[in-house]
Amino acid sequence: METKSKQLFEEAKRYIPGGVNSPVRAFGAVKRTPRFIASAYGDRIVDVDGNEMIDYVCSWGPGILGHAHPRVIKQIQKACENGLTYGAPTEKEVILAKLIAEMVPSMEVSRLVSSGTEAVMSAIRVARGYTKRDKIIKFKGCYHGHSDGLLVKAGSAALTTSIPDSAGVPADYTKNTLVASYNDFASVEALFQANPEEIAAVIVEPVAANMGVVLPKPGFLEFLREITKKFGALLIFDEVITGFRLALGGAQEYYQIVPDLTTLGKIVGGGMPIGAYGGRKEIMEVVSPVGAVYQAGTLSGNPIATTAGIETLQILKEDPKIYQRIEEKAKKIADIVRETAKGKVYVNQIGSLLSIFFTSKIVIDYESAVSSDTAKYAEYFGYLLDRGIYVAPSQFEAMFLSDAHTHQDVESTCQLIKEYFAGI
Numbered sequence: 001m002e003t004k005s006k007q008l009f010e011e012a013k014r015y016i017p018g019g020v021n022s023p024v025r026a027f028g029a030v031k032r033t034p035r036f037i038a039s040a041y042g043d044r045i046v047d048v049d050g051n052e053m054i055d056y057v058c059s060w061g062p063g064i065l066g067h068a069h070p071r072v073i074k075q076i077q078k079a080c081e082n083g084l085t086y087g088a089p090t091e092k093e094v095i096l097a098k099l100i101a102e103m104v105p106s107m108e109v110s111r112l113v114s115s116g117t118e119a120v121m122s123a124i125r126v127a128r129g130y131t132k133r134d135k136i137i138k139f140k141g142c143y144h145g146h147s148d149g150l151l152v153k154a155g156s157a158a159l160t161t162s163i164p165d166s167a168g169v170p171a172d173y174t175k176n177t178l179v180a181s182y183n184d185f186a187s188v189e190a191l192f193q194a195n196p197e198e199i200a201a202v203i204v205e206p207v208a209a210n211m212g213v214v215l216p217k218p219g220f221l222e223f224l225r226e227i228t229k230k231f232g233a234l235l236i237f238d239e240v241i242t243g244f245r246l247a248l249g250g251a252q253e254y255y256q257i258v259p260d261l262t263t264l265g266k267i268v269g270g271g272m273p274i275g276a277y278g279g280r281k282e283i284m285e286v287v288s289p290v291g292a293v294y295q296a297g298t299l300s301g302n303p304i305a306t307t308a309g310i311e312t313l314q315i316l317k318e319d320p321k322i323y324q325r326i327e328e329k330a331k332k333i334a335d336i337v338r339e340t341a342k343g344k345v346y347v348n349q350i351g352s353l354l355s356i357f358f359t360s361k362i363v364i365d366y367e368s369a370v371s372s373d374t375a376k377y378a379e380y381f382g383y384l385l386d387r388g389i390y391v392a393p394s395q396f397e398a399m400f401l402s403d404a405h406t407h408q409d410v411e412s413t414c415q416l417i418k419e420y421f422a423g424i
């Protein structure tokens, strides 16, 4: 039954572009009606028609503890009674910045903002202000939010041209963003050779999770660390997804690489809107009011959002075994799919993140990811949705596991996936 969701979607489309406040929510790629959500708890999400589903989207990453964790909710309720926002500093911001520095040691000093997009946009401004250079390198298939300079694709002569990947972005805003290929060492080397003294930073998702999950090849992140150092550029890890998810200290702890700047989002807000960027003190001191790089926000460090972030990080810190637990569940699903769908799909899994690519290719970069058959993914998605399993409505998004996923729910999910692949 999707009666109410259908009605709401029709009404939403009259007042909101495409009926949604973020494009992927429209279910366009899977040709279904988006479910309008009424509530969620633990690993379950419930729509307005009363359908209860096991949720593997987890709000695209923040929900590492599952929905409505009692400790987080209680602290938020308490905080609300003291007012929602002051536009003045609070102790909570100090506590959260300290927690971040403790858990992600490369972030000695950090700034709180209200989204991942803002965190990345600001980190890049810092890199440019610090190095006094304009150009940056990003990777095809990595997503860093929707700021102008990062909505870019390689032009026909990739080495020298980049063009906007969205209407409304002037070509002038993307001309300083150079595009390399993920896991392709030579593509990075070539861009540095062509612009030896002009590159302020390389920005990368240390584990790419926005073209589906794509792991860095052994040595790739080490190579980025070395080449940025050699050319006097900064290395920015966009850990908006991987931060507090792959390990307490994110991908940089998992792979033991120390970036110059890090961006966080999603989990750091515990389900509320927070982003953060930070790095060594000496770099972060270019930020206003200490330095000359301007960056500000009316609701930055909002007391309710910081409360949710603090409580979430505290819970993770108190119980680091959580990472083992969530990985085991993701691995179980990955193993079942590999066993039952041999040759039909390629599975990438790391920690609590996984993607099932409907391709026979090995997925290591954007080209291999987009070799997937999205119509087949849509069919798989619909099969699961109709049976109470809510996975990402796009081939190119990750499947997220949380600590709230019960063994029983993971087991029944595996069973359904097995049935699906046995039938195709």
Ligand SMILES: *Cc1c(COP(=O)(O)O)cnc(C)c1O
Residues within 6 Å of the ligand: 114, 115, 116, 117, 118, 120, 143, 144, 145, 146, 205, 210, 238, 239, 240, 241, 265, 266, 275
């Ligand atoms: C989600 C995401 C962003 C953007 O964060 P928003 O909070 O949606 O603005 C940036 N980088 C990565 C790697 C992300 O996954």
